Amino acid sequence: MKQTIVKKAKNLSNEILNMIEDAKNENKTSLNIIFKQIKELPYEIGNLTNLKRLNIHRNKLQQIPKEIGNLGNLQELNISNNQLQTLPKEIGNLTNLQRLDISDNQLQELPKEFGNLGNLKYLNISDNQLQTLPKEFGNLTNLLGLYICNNKLQELPNEIGNLSNLKILYMFNNKLQELPKEFGNLTKLQELDIYNNQLQKLPKEFGNLTNLQDLNIGYNKLQELPNEFGNLSNLQKLNIGNNQLQKLPNEFGNLSNLQKLYIYNNQLKELPKEFGNLTNLEELNISNNQLQELPKEFGNLSNLEHLDINENQLQELPKEIGNLTNLKFLDVRKNQLQEFPKEFGNLTNLRELYIHNNQLQEFPKEINQLINLKSLDISNNKNIKGTVRLYNSKLENLDIENTDINELIVPSDNKLRYINIKNTKLKSLPQLICNKIHRMIIDHSYSTYEKMVEELCTQ
Numbered sequence: 001m002k003q004t005i006v007k008k009a010k011n012l013s014n015e016i017l018n019m020i021e022d023a024k025n026e027n028k029t030s031l032n033i034i035f036k037q038i039k040e041l042p043y044e045i046g047n048l049t050n051l052k053r054l055n056i057h058r059n060k061l062q063q064i065p066k067e068i069g070n071l072g073n074l075q076e077l078n079i080s081n082n083q084l085q086t087l088p089k090e091i092g093n094l095t096n097l098q099r100l101d102i103s104d105n106q107l108q109e110l111p112k113e114f115g116n117l118g119n120l121k122y123l124n125i126s127d128n129q130l131q132t133l134p135k136e137f138g139n140l141t142n143l144l145g146l147y148i149c150n151n152k153l154q155e156l157p158n159e160i161g162n163l164s165n166l167k168i169l170y171m172f173n174n175k176l177q178e179l180p181k182e183f184g185n186l187t188k189l190q191e192l193d194i195y196n197n198q199l200q201k202l203p204k205e206f207g208n209l210t211n212l213q214d215l216n217i218g219y220n221k222l223q224e225l226p227n228e229f230g231n232l233s234n235l236q237k238l239n240i241g242n243n244q245l246q247k248l249p250n251e252f253g254n255l256s257n258l259q260k261l262y263i264y265n266n267q268l269k270e271l272p273k274e275f276g277n278l279t280n281l282e283e284l285n286i287s288n289n290q291l292q293e294l295p296k297e298f299g300n301l302s303n304l305e306h307l308d309i310n311e312n313q314l315q316e317l318p319k320e321i322g323n324l325t326n327l328k329f330l331d332v333r334k335n336q337l338q339e340f341p342k343e344f345g346n347l348t349n350l351r352e353l354y355i356h357n358n359q360l361q362e363f364p365k366e367i368n369q370l371i372n373l374k375s376l377d378i379s380n381n382k383n384i385k386g387t388v389r390l391y392n393s394k395l396e397n398l399d400i401e402n403t404d405i406n407e408l409i410v411p412s413d414n415k416l417r418y419i420n421i422k423n424t425k426l427k428s429l430p431q432l433i434c435n436k437i438h439r440m441i442i443d444h445s446y447s448t449y450e451k452m453v454e455e456l457c458t459q
Helices: 002-025 043-047 066-070 089-093 112-116 135-139 158-162 181-185 204-208 227-231 250-254 273-277 296-300 319-323 342-346 365-369 449-456
Strands: 030-032 053-055 076-078 099-101 122-124 145-147 168-170 191-193 214-216 237-239 260-262 283-285 306-308 329-331 352-354 375-377 385-389 397-399 404-409 418-420 439-441
Touching (some): 002 030, 002 043, 043 066, 066 089, 112 135, 135 158, 158 181, 204 227, 227 250, 250 273, 273 296, 319 342
Parallel strands (some): 030 053, 053 076, 076 099, 099 122, 122 145, 145 168, 168 191, 191 214, 214 237, 237 260, 260 283, 283 306, 306 329, 329 352, 352 375, 375 397, 385 404, 397 418, 418 439
């Protein structure tokens, strides 16, 4: 067995040497050595001085020979998905590199010579074990895209601010506790992802990043946003969910180009009235906060299609919510709502409505005005009782679990396919439902689905 392994390794080594020799003889400018399971790269690789593209990803390389530095014409180098723990300092000789991918290795540091790669435009060093970046990293002033995700970075060098041409920067899943004020020099940034770090605050200079369009700073420890955050007026997508925000600055209302906003899992008790200036919002998630009311200006968000405000402390909805006539999805579950304003019936484009776990005193008659509704969940509202009449013929999914409803009346052309009637007082179901239903959830008192159908559908 051992001899077989040695023979295979020798054959593989010979194969790689032949590939290198052929590339030299044919004066190739591109070479792919991928999925070969090689543990080392022959030093002869340094003879291919005409190479412009070298791809050796998905092998088992534990080191790169210093001769790699001879490839002065290289423009693209991919050594991702290997087992590299270090890089030779000679990698700094590859001054014509424009694209470099060394992701998915075991690198703990980068040599200071890395800063010589001044022509780099795209660099991916994600999925390593980097704890710091050398200050020379700031010499990579031509970078357009930088990916440093899934490392162990605790801080960034001040020189990061020298990368003034960056348009895309992904640093999620690190251990960053703060950003240097020089970070505000990255004024060409359009996409920034710092998701899942340990940031406790943002420097006021963060407000200089006025070209940002997509920003993800979710899953950090932010307790507040600087007033200058309102300068990011080109933002279209913003995720600040899973932080510790207790309030939003009034200047937040300046983010008038926002289309998607996620502020879930914070500690917000109120929204500033300026929130109503975000008139381009199409999707908003402010679930899992401590909101007790919504400002009447909330009704200005007339382009909203998806609204999630579940798990707050709302006791009522402002009548202006009726202005959100483009809403297709609304989740207000797990609040303290007792009724809906009559203007709620204006939301005729709603497709999905989730209002379970509230304190509704009766079935909201306004629901019957929602002519396009397909899914309705009013479960766990114990005060809803008696007869419920549904006039909506498009309704497909209905959940009335844990209510005191004892009679259900549906239109003859109903399209119900799913119904949850567990823990209700229903003694029978209309034949109009029984003929069409595909799935029901029933009380455990029924031994089988067939038994339930027999007892509820033959009354």
